[in-house]
Amino acid sequence: MDDNALPGEVIEHECGALLEVYMKDGKLALRVAEQIGEDWGE
Amino acid sequence: MRLGVAYDVLRWEERDLFSEARKLGYDVRPLYIKDYADLVGNSIGENLDAVIQRGVSHSRALISTTLLESQGLRVFNDSLTLVRCENKALTLSLLAKSGVSIPRTAIAFSKEKALEIARKLGYPVVIKPIEGSWGRMVAKAVDDDSLYSLMEYQDYTTLQFRTAYMVQEFVRKPDRDIRIFVIGDEAPVGIYRVNKANWKTNTALGAKAEPLKIDPELRELAMKVKDVIGGFFLGIDVFEDPDRGYVVNEVNGVPEYKNTVRVNNFNVSGFLLKKLAELIKK
Numbered sequence: 001m002d003d004n005a006l007p008g009e010v011i012e013h014e015c016g017a018l019l020e021v022y023m024k025d026g027k028l029a030l031r032v033a034e035q036i037g038e039d040w041g042e
Numbered sequence: 043m044r045l046g047v048a049y050d051v052l053r054w055e056e057r058d059l060f061s062e063a064r065k066l067g068y069d070v071r072p073l074y075i076k077d078y079a080d081l082v083g084n085s086i087g088e089n090l091d092a093v094i095q096r097g098v099s100h101s102r103a104l105i106s107t108t109l110l111e112s113q114g115l116r117v118f119n120d121s122l123t124l125v126r127c128e129n130k131a132l133t134l135s136l137l138a139k140s141g142v143s144i145p146r147t148a149i150a151f152s153k154e155k156a157l158e159i160a161r162k163l164g165y166p167v168v169i170k171p172i173e174g175s176w177g178r179m180v181a182k183a184v185d186d187d188s189l190y191s192l193m194e195y196q197d198y199t200t201l202q203f204r205t206a207y208m209v210q211e212f213v214r215k216p217d218r219d220i221r222i223f224v225i226g227d228e229a230p231v232g233i234y235r236v237n238k239a240n241w242k243t244n245t246a247l248g249a250k251a252e253p254l255k256i257d258p259e260l261r262e263l264a265m266k267v268k269d270v271i272g273g274f275f276l277g278i279d280v281f282e283d284p285d286r287g288y289v290v291n292e293v294n295g296v297p298e299y300k301n302t303v304r305v306n307n308f309n310v311s312g313f314l315l316k317k318l319a320e321l322i323k324k
Contacts (some may be wrong), residue, residue, distance in 0.1 A: 006072055007074035007076075008049055008050055008056075008074050020051075021052075023074070038200060040175065041100065041176045042176070042294035042295075042296055042298055
């Protein structure tokens with residue numbers, strides 16, 4: 001994870017998985033990124 | 043200015059807003075709405091002059107805006123504007139009522155009535171979800187058979203408005219449409235979205251952005267749309283109809299603008315932030 005990473009940032013792991021940055025117990029952590037939703041867009 | 047930026051997925055636009063806000067000396071606070079949970083009316087503990095709503099999920103954007111507004115915060119765009127933009131039936135109804143030219147659009151609540159009105163509009167017609175984005179599930183029906191099948195597909199989605207069929211005339215536009223931005227009381231920039239390979243001209247589907255020449259008629263139209271829909275920052279999609287001229291197809295309440303910045307060399311974030319500061323000072 002970059003030093004300037006922020007929650008909500010999506011990162012591609014070397015295995016191809018998309019991970020998103022989020023806050024866990026006050027620290028940045030990674031979890032599997034959410035799929036594009038039916039209500040996503042502009 | 044103390045500014046919050048509410049977002050759920052960090053895209054180029056949100057990073058650019060943070061960066062430009064800091065350049066202008068604003069105190070900018072990222073508000074990551076996906077991990078937000080609080081009682082309605084509870085303060086988020088931030089003394090903010092304004093919040094820019096950038097949620098990519100329509101439901102999260104709308105609900106987080108209402109929660110922030112319940113705390114007395116000014117959110118741009120506000121919740122009512124988001125509703126007017128996200129629901130295309132509402133957008134087009136309001137525009138039509140105000141005399142803004144729109145594609146001939148019908149809403150039907152049964153397949154039989156949808157087929158009936160499609161025949162009146164004349165095939166091909168376009169069927170699209172009442173709420174949707176990025177050209178998703180927008181389809182061209184060439185006859186009764188294909189329209190009926192597309193409506194059946196819609197029935198088996200989880201779309202909120204799946205039992206309402208929105209059927210539009212197929213506008214014979216050139217290989218492009220227009221995206222013009224309203225920021226505050228100006229319409230300073232826009233793009234043509236060109237796609238020679240596909241009638242759908244969403245950049246999300248591969249349309250190429252080109253700089254837009256904004257003529258006075260288009261500028262006036264954009265400001266009229268803003269008067270009808272409300273809001274502070276809008277992305278308005280316009281067709282060029284060979285007979286009727288400019289026809290407004292939809293209005294976006296959380297518009298993306300990376301391609302607009304790239305091809306116009308226009309600082310959308312900076313312009314937005316300065317206009318917002320002017321408004322807050324008033």
